[in-house]
Amino acid sequence: MAASHRPDDPIPLGGRGLTRFIPLALLAAILALRIVYLLQLSQSPLSTFLVEDQLVYQRRAQEILSGHLIGNAPPFYSSTLYPYILAAIYAVCGIRPTAVYLVQHLLGVATCALVFVLAREIFGHGRSFVGLVLAGLYGPMVFAEGQILMISWTVFAVVLALWSAVRHSRSGSVRSALLCGAAVGLGMADKPNLIVLALAVAVWWRLTAGRWRWASLVALAAGAALLVVPVAAANAAATGGRVLISASSGINLAIGNNPLSDGTYTEPWAADGQDSSQFQGLRNASRHFAEGALGRPVDDLEADRYWRQAALGYIVGRPLDEARLLGRKILLTINRQEIPNIMSFDFYRAHFSALRLCAVGFWLVGPFGLLAALLSWRGGRGPLLLLASLVLYTLSVLPFFVCDRFRLPIVPILVMFAAEGMLTLYETLRARRFYRGTFLVAGVGALAGVASLPLAHFDLGRDHWMLAQAFLERGDPDKAIVEYRAVLAIHPDQASAWTDLGRVQTLLGRYSDAEQSLRQATRISPGFGSAHATLGDIHRIRGATGAAVAEYRLAVEADPTLVNAWISLARLLRSDGQAELAREALLKGRALNPGVTLFDAALREMGGGLQGP
Numbered sequence: 381m382a383a384s385h386r387p388d389d390p391i392p393l394g395g396r397g398l399t400r401f402i403p404l405a406l407l408a409a410i411l412a413l414r415i416v417y418l419l420q421l422s423q424s425p426l427s428t429f430l431v432e433d434q435l436v437y438q439r440r441a442q443e444i445l446s447g448h449l450i451g452n453a454p455p456f457y458s459s460t461l462y463p464y465i466l467a468a469i470y471a472v473c474g475i476r477p478t479a480v481y482l483v484q485h486l487l488g489v490a491t492c493a494l495v496f497v498l499a500r501e502i503f504g505h506g507r508s509f510v511g512l513v514l515a516g517l518y519g520p521m522v523f524a525e526g527q528i529l530m531i532s533w534t535v536f537a538v539v540l541a542l543w544s545a546v547r548h549s550r551s552g553s554v555r556s557a558l559l560c561g562a563a564v565g566l567g568m569a570d571k572p573n574l575i576v577l578a579l580a581v582a583v584w585w586r587l588t589a590g591r592w593r594w595a596s597l598v599a600l601a602a603g604a605a606l607l608v609v610p611v612a613a614a615n616a617a618a619t620g621g622r623v624l625i626s627a628s629s630g631i632n633l634a635i636g637n638n639p640l641s642d643g644t645y646t647e648p649w650a651a652d653g654q655d656s657s658q659f660q661g662l663r664n665a666s667r668h669f670a671e672g673a674l675g676r677p678v679d680d681l682e683a684d685r686y687w688r689q690a691a692l693g694y695i696v697g698r699p700l701d702e703a704r705l706l707g708r709k710i711l712l713t714i715n716r717q718e719i720p721n722i723m724s725f726d727f728y729r730a731h732f733s734a735l736r737l738c739a740v741g742f743w744l745v746g747p748f749g750l751l752a753a754l755l756s757w758r759g760g761r762g763p764l765l766l767l768a769s770l771v772l773y774t775l776s777v778l779p780f781f782v783c784d785r786f787r788l789p790i791v792p793i794l795v796m797f798a799a800e801g802m803l804t805l806y807e808t809l810r811a812r813r814f815y816r817g818t819f820l821v822a823g824v825g826a827l828a829g830v831a832s833l834p835l836a837h838f839d840l841g842r843d844h845w846m847l848a849q850a851f852l853e854r855g856d857p858d859k860a861i862v863e864y865r866a867v868l869a870i871h872p873d874q875a876s877a878w879t880d881l882g883r884v885q886t887l888l889g890r891y892s893d894a895e896q897s898l899r900q901a902t903r904i905s906p907g908f909g910s911a912h913a914t915l916g917d918i919h920r921i922r923g924a925t926g927a928a929v930a931e932y933r934l935a936v937e938a939d940p941t942l943v944n945a946w947i948s949l950a951r952l953l954r955s956d957g958q959a960e961l962a963r964e965a966l967l968k969g970r971a972l973n974p975g976v977t978l979f980d981a982a983l984r985e986m987g988g989g990l991q992g993p
Contacts, residue, residue, distance in 0.1 A: 403496055403512060410492055410516035414485040414525070417734035421526050422478045424731065429850030430477070432661055432722055434528040441466035442475065451618040456628045456663045456680060460611045461569035462530040477528055484525040484532045491532075491792065492516045494539040499796040501546050502762035510799035514745060515792060519738035520718050520784055523725045530570040531785045537567035538577065538769075539792045545581040545765060548596060549588045557596045561603020568604065569611050571789065572625050573776035578604060580768040588761050619681075627680040630688030631666040636709070636781035637691040637702065643709040643782050644719050644836055648690065708835065712782040713774060714750060716743040716831045720838055721783035727843035742791075747827035749794030751820070752801035763800075766793045841870040845877065857884045875905035883914050891918050909939030916948060925956055936965075940972040947982050954986055962986060 421427045430438050440451060440463035466480060473479035495515040500508035515521070525532040544560035547553070560581060567574035578600060586592055612624040635641070638648040647662075649669045663680065670683035678686065695702050718725040718741070729735040753770060756763035770793045777786050805824070808817045848863035864881040871877060878901035885894035895918055901911035916931035932949035935942050946969030953962035963986060970979035 402509065403493075406509070406512050406516065407489055407493055410512075411485070411489045413516070413734060413737060414488060414522055417522055417526065417732060417738075418478065418481055418485055420732045420734050421481065425850035425854040425856070426723075426728075426731075426847060427481070427526075428477055429846065429853055430528055431846060434722070436661075437463050437466060437528055437530075438477075441470060445470060445475075450614055453618065453680070455615050455618070455623060455626050459530040459570040460615055461566075461607065462533070465530070465533065466528070480528060481526045485522075487532055487536050488521060488525040489516075491521075491536045491539055494536070494543050495792050495795060498539060498543045498546065499799055501543075502766065503796065503800045507796070507799040507803055510802055511796050514740050514795045514798055517738050517740040518745065518791060518795065519729065519735050519741055520725050520788065521791065522738050523728055523735060524785060524788055527723070529722075529785065531788055534567050534570040534574070535788055535792060537563045537570075538574070538789045541567065541577055541581065542765060542769065542793075545584065546762065549585060552593070552596070554595065554599045557599035558603040561600040562606050563603075564600070565604035565607035567789070569607050571786075574773065574789070576772035576776050577769055580765065580772050584761070584765040584768060587764070622681060627684045628663075628666075630684035630686070630691065631662065632780050633691040634687040634694075636779065637694050637705070639694065641705055641781070642836065643705060643712045645721055645781055645783055648687070706778060709778050709782050711830065711833060712835055713777070713787060714742075714746055714827075714831055715833065715835055716741065716746060717836060717838075718742070718784040719782055719787075719836060720843075721785055723846065724838065724840060724843045725784060726838075727840050742787075743828070743831065745791065745794050745798045746831045747824045748801035748805075749796075749798035750827050751823045752797035752804070753794070754823075756797065756800075763797075766796060769793060770797075839870045841867045841874070841877075844870070845880070848880065852884065857888055860884050873904050875901040875908045875911065878904065879908060879911040879914065882911065886914060886918055891922065894918060907938040909935045909937075909942050909945070912938060913942050913945040913948075916945065920948065920952060925952055928952055929956075936969065940969070943969065943973055943976055943978055946973075947978060950982060950986070959986065 436456070437459070443451065444463055444467040469480050469483055470476070492512055492515040496508045496512040499511035503511075521532075521535065524535070541560050541563035544556050544563060548556035548560060561578070564574060564578045564581070567577065582597055582600065585596055615623050615625065634648050635645055636643070638646065640646050640648065640650055647665070649665070666687060667678055667680065667683045670678050670686040674682075674686060712719065720726075725735075753763075753767055756767050770790050773790055780786070801820075801824070805817065805820045808820060844863045844866040848860040848867070851857070851860040851863060861881065861884055864877055864884065867874065867877040868881070878897050882894040882897035882901065885891075885897060895915065898911045898915045898918075901908055902915075905911070912931045912935035916928045916935060919925075919928035919931060929949060929952050932945050932952070935945040936949065939945075946965060950962040950965045950969075953959075953965060963983065966979050966983050966986070970976065970983075973979070
């Protein structure tokens with residue numbers, strides 16, 4: 381597919397007359413659609429319910445606002461920079477996630493504008509309009525902008541870097557090279573593997589200039605250092621020089637390379653029927669299971685090292701399985717499905733009509749974009765920059781696992797290629813070049829077939845659970861119950877969901893219903909401590925002291941970390957005249973949960989010393 385405009389041609393200034401206003405009108409419509417989505421999202425409890433990475437970023441931003449500019453923990457989640465961006469927004473607008481979403485939607489519109497000008501400079505004026513529409517209506521991009529995650533900034537950074545690279549190839553301006561480097565650095569602050577973008581740009585500049593321009597490369601590196609060096613310095617200061625980038629590369633490698641891996645997010649301990657939500661996040665879970673394997677306490681870095689070694693052991697020890705897994709990851713990368721990492725795009729689209737209006741997805745952009753990319757070697761040097769960036773970034777992700785936000789940085793590239801592919805097919809058929817048209821249609825059809833392969837199935841149980849938690853956080857337990865029942869309709873054997881349902885029913889005073897739910901949880905998983913603890917609460921409320929004591933004992937035997945169950949057990953024993961047994965329970969609970977001061981307070985409340993016999 382030949383490009384209609386080459387990088388060494390003059391930059392088109394746009395159409396004449398009213399056509400020059402078309403891009404502005406399209407951008408206004410793109411912004412309006414995003415505002416409608418933001419208004420819908422702001423009415424949902426999902427707008428303020430944060431989990432995993434999101435919660436870490438939010439808390440860190442609040443620490444920054446309170447004056448703690450340098451953290452004191454290894455940077456486990458990917459972006460050290462993002463909490464500072466959040467803090468800047470919160471300093472102006474107050475701590476409101478919707479303010480962040482608004483800024484990121486505006487950034488998304490700016491990304492669409494950059495797609496327009498970059499597509500115009502590489503492929504020509506007509507392609508740029510199609511690219512703008514495709515980018516503006518790409519639903520997963522709008523979805524990502526409405527999350528407390530840095531991915532929308534990363535997507536913007538990729539397009540800005542590519543546009544600046546093209547500008548520099550024309551002008552030779554040091555300023556454009558610095559801007560390109562700064563954009564690469566912004567992307568690397570979230571996704572360190574985007575260093576491959578700098579490699580693609582540097583080699584492409586060499587091809588377009590016919591020689592190495594060392595001043596350009598120095599400017600590129602200096603621009604990237606403007607953001608990368610402060611991030612690395614902040615990480616080093618927070619960890620005493622032990623970490624410069626992240627303490628999670630090992631577990632991310634293990635998630636994508638373990639005996640259970642299918643190319644998506646598959647935790648190595650999933651075979652035990654456990655997931656990271658039971659340990660308040662991936663960070664704690666990775667340490668917990670590393671400690672279990674090593675038989676000793678570990679910190680974040682030791683856990684990261686353990687999981688990296690485990691992943692490399694799997695890769696080296698099972699090369700055929702790893703080869704098959706790599707092939708599957710490639711197919712998942714070009715699959716039409718948006719593979720969730722935290723929340724599901726499909727779940728949000730079902731709940732928000734504005735997202736349904738954003739009808740463009742990988743189902744359309746993927747086949748047309750991939751075909752045009754495959755044929756782009758015939759289209760001049762401009763498309764070669766896009767192709768190199770597409771291939772190198774994809775290769776940098778494959779060692780890990782495939783998910784929606786890992787794929788998103790290459791979407792603007794595929795959008796531009798898709799615009800080229802669509803108009804080339806249209807022009808070919810219009811010119812009655814049916815032999816070539818048949819070839820193009822067959823190519824798109826074949827790629828659409830590959831992209832539609834049913835490689836992975838994701839139910840919406842986790843999303844319903846998160847929405848239930850969000851309703852609870854907002855103070856609407858009845859709606860939470862509806863969502864828990866939706867979880868159980870998908871996963872009737874999920875003990876944790878039955879327990880959560882029982883807790884909410886207990887909160888509402890529906891003790892008979894709660895007891896039924898909790899008994900179902902214990903039938904499914906007899907050792908599920910939280911279910912026994914809540915049953916103990918119900919019996920205590922009903923005045924059945926003996927039954928309550930029995931349930932609390934079962935709870936702490938199954939899960940010694942249930943601090944409230946220990947304390948409730950001790951108080952019941954004391955009220956039943958068994959003060960010594962109560963004190964022994966508190967001492968045992970404290971020994972199993974070092975550093976938890978609630979045990980000391982309970983011991984003082986009961987009188988007597990804080991020390992054991």
